[in-house]
Amino acid sequence: MLAFVVTTILSxxxxxxxxxxxxxxxxxxxxxxxxxxxxxxxxxxxxxxxVGIIARKIFVNKNYRMANPIRWxxxxxxxxxxxxxxxxxxxxxxxxxxITGKINPGIVKISPDLKTDLGITMLANSxxxxxxxxxxxxxxxxxxxxxxxINVKKEALKKKPVDCKYICGDFPKWIRRIAE
Amino acid sequence: xLSEIVDNIVYIFLIIGVFFNLxxxxxxxxxxxxxTRLYAGIKCTTFGSIFICGSVILLGLKMWYQGSSDGTVxxxxxxxxxxxxxxxxxxxxxxxxxxxxxSGVKPVxxxxxxxxxxxxRKSAPIKKGxxx
Numbered sequence: 623m624l625a626f627v628v629t630t631i632l633s634x635x636x637x638x639x640x641x642x643x644x645x646x647x648x649x650x651x652x653x654x655x656x657x658x659x660x661x662x663x664x665x666x667x668x669x670x671x672x673v674g675i676i677a678r679k680i681f682v683n684k685n686y687r688m689a690n691p692i693r694w695x696x697x698x699x700x701x702x703x704x705x706x707x708x709x710x711x712x713x714x715x716x717x718x719x720x721i722t723g724k725i726n727p728g729i730v731k732i733s734p735d736l737k738t739d740l741g742i743t744m745l746a747n748s749x750x751x752x753x754x755x756x757x758x759x760x761x762x763x764x765x766x767x768x769x770x771x772i773n774v775k776k777e778a779l780k781k782k783p784v785d786c787k788y789i790c791g792d793f794p795k796w797i798r799r800i801a802e
Numbered sequence: 803x804l805s806e807i808v809d810n811i812v813y814i815f816l817i818i819g820v821f822f823n824l825x826x827x828x829x830x831x832x833x834x835x836x837x838t839r840l841y842a843g844i845k846c847t848t849f850g851s852i853f854i855c856g857s858v859i860l861l862g863l864k865m866w867y868q869g870s871s872d873g874t875v876x877x878x879x880x881x882x883x884x885x886x887x888x889x890x891x892x893x894x895x896x897x898x899x900x901x902x903x904x905s906g907v908k909p910v911x912x913x914x915x916x917x918x919x920x921x922x923r924k925s926a927p928i929k930k931g932x933x934x
Contacts, residue, residue, distance in 0.1 A: 713822055746892070758899045
């Protein structure tokens with residue numbers, strides 16, 4: 623029941639955000655900011671109840687850890703801070719490699735020791751968008767990631783699986799704080 | 803005065819975004835194999851799209867500040883598009899890279915390949931006798 627309520631409220635909020643500007647029956651702040659017509663809101667309630675019935679088991683599985691606002695703020699801080707700096711570095715690195723053509727590639731294995739699906743998805747996407755690396759495959763039993771690395775360092779290859787700090791820096795710490 | 807400053811920031815954001823998308827295009831032409839091409843294509847198009855969407859969001863905020871009612875719609879819809887790009891772009895890259903490696907494309911000039919010889923995962927079993 624709680625899963626249904628959470629899913630319905632979230633889809634209703636998203637529906638309202640996407641259909642703002644449809645009429646002037648309900649107005650928040652002033653007419654230029656957010657406004658809706660009654661018909662749009664009734665349709666929105668019906669549609670979000672349907673979505674809540676269908677998607678409640680997919681959207682919420684087992685626990686409500688991610689309903690905590692502290693985790694949302696942590697996520698936003700992560701996106702603005704280390705993630706964006708990593709992306710900027712990555713793009714300067716790509717520009718350098720496009721111009722000079724120097725590559726020294728390889729596929730290495732790392733074990734970031736994250737347990738949840740959400741955490742490992744966030745880590746894989748972060749690794750793909752940050753410098754020098756592209757996530758290729760995952761070992762689903764142990765949550766190990768296989769990473770395509772465009773400039774393999776010699777000293778990192780002494781230990782297998784390769785240490786996380788060469789590939790993704792502090793990201794596993796941040797993601798453990800957000801998603802686990 | 804404020805309007806002109808915001809306009810200049812929008813131009814700068816557009817120039818940065820277009821520059822990185824151009825780098826992505828040149829990278830696609832210059833790099834030797836599928837992984838390096840994905841590497842160039844994914845990172846630079848995502849970063850460039852962030853700046854292009856950011857310029858549209860700034861323009862929408864300026865329109866809202868000046869009293870036009872379309873500003874909020876522009877901001878919210880562009881932010882939705884940006885979130886969708888940020889989630890789907892690396893996921894698609896991951897899918898293409900995995901498919902390429904499983905169908906036998908090896909990285910050009912690889913120093914090390916830990917994925918070589920790893921069996922296909924257990925959670926996706928291949929049906930025996932399905933092709934008879």
